[in-house]
Amino acid sequence: MEDVISLTGELWRFAVDPNGEGIEQEWFLQENQPYLEEKTRIAVPSCWNRRSSTEFKDYEGVAWYWRTFRTPKSFSNKKVFLFFAQIAHKATIYIDGLEIGSFHGAFLPFKFDISKFADNNTHFLAIRIDGKPDANRYISTEKVTEYFGIFGEVYIRTEKTLTLEERSMETVLRYDEISHKLNFAELTFSFYVKNAAEEDYTGEISIKITRDYVPVINIKRPIDVLKKNSRLSKIVVHINKEDLELWTPKSPNLYKLSVRIGNDEGGMIYIDENIGIREINVIGEQIMLNGAPFEIQGGDFPIDSEKYGYSNPRIDILDRFKRMKNQNINTIRSNQGILTPFIIELASRYGFLTLVDIPVTHLTTNEKQTFFNDYIDAITYQPSVALYTINFVLDPSDPKLNKLILDYEKMFTNRLDPTRYFLPVKTNFEAKTWYQEIDGKFIDTLK
Template identity: 25%
Template sequence: MTNQPRADYPRPQFVRDSWMNLNGEWEFEFDDDRVGNREKWHLGNKALSKTIQVPFAFQSKLSGIGSNEFHDVVWYRRDLVIPDSFANKRILLHFGAVDYDASVWVNGNLVATHEGGHTPFHADITDALQEGTNKLVVKAVDYSKDVTLPRGKQYWLSDSASIFYTRTTGIWQTVWMEAVSAYAYLDKVRITPDIDNKQVELQFFIESAQAHEKQQVKVEISFKGKLVSEDTYLLKDSVGTRTVRLNDFNDHGLGGWWTPERPNLYDVTYTLLVNEQAVDQVTSYFGMRKVSIENGKLCLNNRPYFLKMVLDQGYFPDGNLTPPSDEAIKQDVELTKAMGFNGARKHQKLEDPRYLYWCDQLGLVVWSEAANAYEYTEKYVERFTKEWQASVDRDYNHPSIIAWVPLNESWGVPNIQIDKRQQQHALAMYHLTKSLDPMRPVISNDGWELVKTDLFAIHDYEWREEVLTERYSSEEKAVHAMPANRRLFVEGFPYENQPILVTEFGGIAYKKSEWEGWGYSGAENDEEYEQKLRAVIRPLLNSGVVQGYCYTQLTDVEQEINGLLTYDRQPKIPVELIKAINDRK
């Protein structure tokens, strides 16, 4: 079996040398009659009748199947041979994302179950392995028509329409293994920068087979190849916290703040020692940056920062939610920057870690947004809360992420204006997120019907320049407007001088490919398209009230032709021209 496609390292902020990619061709089967459990497919003895290219969902062309039919129970099978280099180590099996419920067996032994279509999980499969060839089986169960499921843009009807796109079922991010010490290993390190005190806090989480008398972590931090800090810390428990002062750190010195304009990153190596013997080593990186709100101003590194973002759905023509390659991910970041944007709002999707890696490396801020459900139930609350916590935990260390968006446009809470329970849910998500990460702003309900929120985020698809100019000429007019015929705040949660941002606008349809579709307004030629872009962007740049915007959207997607790029990433007008508009030129 091949390890292609998508053979890039799947967790670029926590890297070990000893790993193996399991992407490529797997056996595959639909189980519409749900006989797999009864017939014990999990034992791996049954040859499945189809093949699929992991990590692409069967609905995508790149999977080799490309079917849009409903098949909510699917099975995967492949042989697994453990390389000799993994000998005498613990073997961890990782899944980037499986939509929605997953069960995993190795040689008939259940090694993992997981609920949540966007978050990663792993299992220690060492004790289930045997010599020679092993049988790896995965069962995925989706709920395609359940509108209370955290689903993002996946449509619950057969064909995509309106603002909803093709569904995703089963494995859609990388599957991989890594080998770790049988004695102890680093499970994760939580990194919290503090630019005001020129220091970084490191919280270590250790997995140990048993208690050790002397457990230490050696930390080596460098900047552009020069060592700036090295020390070894004794850890008496499985969790330990240390603060490292960066004596080189200042805005203009060897080190420096992370910004989109100067994405300065520190490299770090962690070495875990047991009784003074190295048992694990991980390489990582971090950025020194601070996001704050000072006197009603959104600040990056203690200075007001105007956000020029683009809405990015993260869909691809042949891979749907799964990018076809690492080059395609990097290209999206590069094109976003080339058009003069300094950020992206990832919309209704927990993005692939490789995307966040390139944002960290190349310099692009990110608003990380959950994949929402559409209707409210108690089961939805249980599912969503668990998945959102896992999302924040996965991506906490990325300097590019500067805001969390648990809810969008009242999805999952459609009656929030009048339903106290739904208001409490939005409040709970706000406070839960703040309890997990006090250093980033949280938007309680991006677009309208906001409860308590750090940023006042408005969605406004008005296309007339004079109307936008008047609407955003004062705070009072902006916060009391009803651009989508929705109140911008819920009664009892008035505007409290939060920074105002227009986080969806534009959406101008312009057909430049064979794709047919729609937008919120339209243009017939390049000249008209440029004029209409200027007409919606210029009022926000000149407002004096608005502190940032997010243009809809980066690319055309399926039936939507309101992207700055076509679905295959071709600019509709020169990227230099779009950059000039963003730069007030």
């Protein structure tokens, strides 16, 4: 089983380091903490220079975060990782005074192996964040307000012996050859399962799909994975027309998907998500939804605000969706970075197609794997995701940028789901309107 300990949702120790003296004075050591001046507390997740922060709202420099943690006895003799969902922008991580790694990311998740600290003892965590203007890693050609700090989840997680490296759901709508009416939806579930144990694994995959608590699909299939090996399993199911309600922005019909991969000793992999049944295609600059041209009435969906920085509370995000729905907006696009899974899920519930801008940065092999496992694969079942693309303002004619975009295209096309579109072009997809919310009013930027 997988164990998770969250380190967010509470206050951490915090201090700015405008003169960059923290490393020389060894602020990463716990015994030095009582001697630090002007040390305060700050919420995690949050950004220190949000406009509602009167003390640090104009600070763009180095800052430090501290807290202690302890893992339970159940974590002993397991591989244990410290995960960061989002830090802006450049961070160095210390535990008990030892540097365990660094990361330069902002909108990318990353992790570190901290197995040697999983001993049921209390340990001291220190994080140095560089918030200087030149610390940004991602490419941007427009002037944006940058925010700094730990604005995503932080948690400790054990590695399971059985893990899901990739997952996907490919949807194809099947029509009657004579009447051309919709007959059924064919869903192909793909699971790439890895067995890290020293012995072979034998179990089963169960898939249950319900609509309004009524079972529509309930099947089981055996699965065998050799030790220290991986196995791809594909399962095809049909949802007949009498049980079929397609997802569209006008009618965001959702089903409940439950997947269990386990054996007599219990489930080892759990998936519980809402899914929508819809077919997405792209012809030229035209998005096709369920076989018909989709008329985009779009709007920018900023993931930042002056009041909260990058850590907008959920109620604020919910209110923004409601305002956009009242404006008859049916498609959203982020203004920078990537959307969080929470926003993607709300878009699926409220009925918004989502054009997901990915962070255009050079990724190492490990960063690519973490990026897909902890973000892209995590939202793959959400029906709102129409496609992935680069920031609208970037110019792919630049040779270096063009090479980078081609690398991303390979990353997407090599995954399990062939319908996971990545378009490395600048286009508004024949949008009829495209809104920006300015001072509480929606302005159509295409007029």
